[in-house]
Amino acid sequence: MLKNRNLIICFVLLLTGCANEVSAGPKNWTEGKAYAPIQQRQFCDLTEKYRQSLTEAFASKNDIKVNLAKKQRQLDLDALIPEGQFENWVVKIVSVKQIVAPANAEVDGDAAVVLELWCSTQIGSGMISFNGNTIWGATIDYGSREYRETAKFQNGNFAIVSGHFMRLVDFVPNAKETFYATRPLTSGDLLKASNQTYSNGSELFLAEISYLASAN
Secondary structure, eight states, X not given: OHHHHHHHHHHHHHHHHHHHHHHHOOSSHHHHHHHOOHHHHHHHHHHHHHHHHHHHHHHTTOHHXXXXXXXXHHHHHHHHSGGGEEEEEEEEEEEEEEOOOTTOTTTTXXXXXXXXXXXXXXXXXXXXXXXXXXXXXXXXXXXXXHHHHHTTOOTTOEEEEEXXXXXXXXXXXXXXXXXXXXXXXXXXXXXXXXXXXXXXSOEEEEEEEEXXXXXX
């Protein structure tokens, strides 16, 4: 009887240990990369390749080389992320901001999130120009399941996210490189001094979030 009881206790402890190991989640990007899907890894590879190409193009002082580098990036991303859709990416929380805009009931109270990838790129909410006005884009609806999740996070937490990149959805193939050069994929809004508390200064891809949950 004692032997059986000891076996049961050992089995319970083993299960508990396994559960803790599974639920712990990543604590840093070295661990976080191990959870990342192939699409996310390739996105970061393309991002680093683009930065190198753009640096070399600027050094050449040749506008055509610069514009071709920008065009190639959009072609590569369209091939990797058709319609801008991504699923179950591993991200680190940079910030969660609640929008206060009583005059705009559509976004008032929404959450504006900034999520970081290991390749110094951010995805989430930002400011966009629409009909001559500057408005918030890619916010998380007040009261939604994703909104409730945002209330649990703090800077540095890891999360799992799915959604789509807003500016990849309307990709136009076979255009001149000048078209891509004047149509940036990222938002520079969070680089402004007034918003730096919500960003780490990296480029920001506007992304509408359809799923968000803690990875820890």
